[in-house]
Amino acid sequence: MVKNPTGVLPFGGKVPTKNEIAYARLADKTPHIVVSRTLDRVEWKTTRIVRDLEEIRRLKQQPGKNMYVVGGATLVMNAGLIDELRLMVNPVVLGGGKALFKSVKERHALKLVQAKPLKSGKVSLIYATQS
16 A cells, blocks of 8 residues: 555555555554564564564563554463553444453453543543553
8 A cells, every 4th residue: 555555455445545545654664563483574664573472571671652462462461561451442233253352361450541432433442451
């Protein structure tokens, strides 16, 4: 999308919106960390592969900006590496689906930091973890 912002998206079959293009440009410049024991390389130039959660723990101790986990949150939650949890509640009842925290091994107390209703009807929730 960054290389050809007017092209058709391969996974959606449509031309990206201005917001999708802006997000792709931001994501292209943002450092990414991929936890994997099998990958040898990744396509994004700003991405680094780490092999274990201890490396994430070391990175977390370094000064700098926040790290965001997209996917695999259960893995870092079980390791005690989550300080804040951000959830988006969509106004849809599916009647089935995948449990969000099914693989979390222990109980984690959370404190509501912010609840923000959005124009779309979604609700943005931010929780801090309590040790």
